[in-house]
Amino acid sequence: MGHKVNPNGIRLGIIKPWNSIWYANKKEFANNIDNDFKIRQFLIKELSKSSISRIIIDRPTNNICITIHTARPGIVIGKKGEDLEKLRKTISNIAQLPAKINIVEIRKPELDAKLVAENIASQLERRILFRRAMKRAVQSAIRSGAKGIKIEVSGRLGGAEIARTEWYREGRVPLHTLRADIDYNTSEAYTVYGVIGLKVWIFKGEILGSTNINNEPSKQNIKLKKQQSNIKKQKNKSSIVVNKTNISKSKENF
Numbered sequence: 605m606g607h608k609v610n611p612n613g614i615r616l617g618i619i620k621p622w623n624s625i626w627y628a629n630k631k632e633f634a635n636n637i638d639n640d641f642k643i644r645q646f647l648i649k650e651l652s653k654s655s656i657s658r659i660i661i662d663r664p665t666n667n668i669c670i671t672i673h674t675a676r677p678g679i680v681i682g683k684k685g686e687d688l689e690k691l692r693k694t695i696s697n698i699a700q701l702p703a704k705i706n707i708v709e710i711r712k713p714e715l716d717a718k719l720v721a722e723n724i725a726s727q728l729e730r731r732i733l734f735r736r737a738m739k740r741a742v743q744s745a746i747r748s749g750a751k752g753i754k755i756e757v758s759g760r761l762g763g764a765e766i767a768r769t770e771w772y773r774e775g776r777v778p779l780h781t782l783r784a785d786i787d788y789n790t791s792e793a794y795t796v797y798g799v800i801g802l803k804v805w806i807f808k809g810e811i812l813g814s815t816n817i818n819n820e821p822s823k824q825n826i827k828l829k830k831q832q833s834n835i836k837k838q839k840n841k842s843s844i845v846v847n848k849t850n851i852s853k854s855k856e857n858f
Contacts, residue, residue: 611779611788611805618782619811626663636663639699643670646698650691654679657710657718668699671706675713714741714748717804721791724755725802728793734761734800738772745806752776752807759793759800767798777807785811 612620628636640661647659647670655675662669674680681688688705696703713719720741727737738755745753752775760767778784785808793800 608779611786615782615786619785621660623658624661626661628663642698643695646694647672647691651680655710655713655719655722657713657716663701666701667704668695668701669704669706670695671708673708673710675710675716675719677707677709680707712748714744715750715787715806715808717787717789717806718791720745720755720806721789721802721804724757724804725791725793725800728757728800729795731795734770741804742772742774746774749808750775750806751809752805754805756803757800760795760797761800763797775807777805779805781810783810783812785809 616622624637624640626636643661644659648656651672651674653676656672657675658671658673660671660673662671672680679687680691688707692703692705695705710716710719713723724734724737724741728734734757738757741755742753752773754771754773754777756769756771758767758769761770777786779786787804787806787808789804791802791804793802
C-alpha cells in the first residue's frame with residue numbers, strides 16, 4: 605500500500621523554509637537541537653491560548669532570535685509588553701544567550717492548517733458534531749481565498765464503538781506538485797470516548813520561483829501597473845494641454 609509523505613517535509617528547501625535557521629559544529633549541534641526543543645515546548649505550554657502557528661528560531665553570533673507567528677498577538681505581548689519581557693527572560697535562561705522575540709500576526713487564521721486543526725479539535729472536545737465542525741472549517745477556508753482544502757478525522761466519531769476515518773475535501777489539493785503551496789498540520793481532540801486525530805491540508809496556490817501563480821498579484825506586478833497608470837495619466841494631461849492650445853489658436857484666427 606502507498607503512504608502519503610508529509611507535504612511540509614517534501615517541500616523543504618523548495619518552497620518551504622526551515623523552522624530552525626542556524627549552523628553549528630558537531631560539538632554544539634546536539635545542544636542547540638535540545639535547546640530548540642525545550643524552547644518550543646515551553647512556548648507551546650505557556651502560550652496555549654494564543655493560537656500559535658509557527659515558532660522560528662534563528663541563532664546569529666552569540667544571540668538567539670525567536671519569531672512567533674500567532675493569531676492573537678495581544679495575548680502574547682500582554683499589558684505594556686510585560687508578558688513578552690517575562691518570556692524573553694525565561695528563554696534567555698534556557699538558551700544561556702541574550703534573547704530577542706519578534707511577533708508576527710496571522711491576518712487570516714482560516715488559511716492556517718495548524719489553527720484550523722486546533723479549532724476543530726476544541727469544537728470536538730465541546731461535543732459539537734464532527735461533520736458540522738468540518739463543514740464550517742471548509743466553507744470558511746474557501747471563503748477566505750483557499751484554492752482547496754481537505755480535512756480528515758479518525759477515531760471513535762460520535763461515540764461509536766468501532767473507530768473509523770472520515771474526510772471532506774473541496775477544491776484542488778495537489779500533493780505531488782512540488783510548486784503547490786500546501787499547508788499541512790495535525791492536532792488531537794481528547795474526548796470522553798478517546799483521542800480523535802485530525803489532519804488538515806490547505807492549498808493556497810502555486811509558487812514558481814519568486815513569483816506567486818495565484819489570483820493575488822505580486823509586488824512587481826503592482827509596481828508595473830502603477831507605473832503604467834502614471835504614464836497614461838501623463839499622456840492624458842499632455843493631450844489636454846495640446847487640445848487647449850489648438851482651441852486658443854483657432855479663436856485667435858477667428
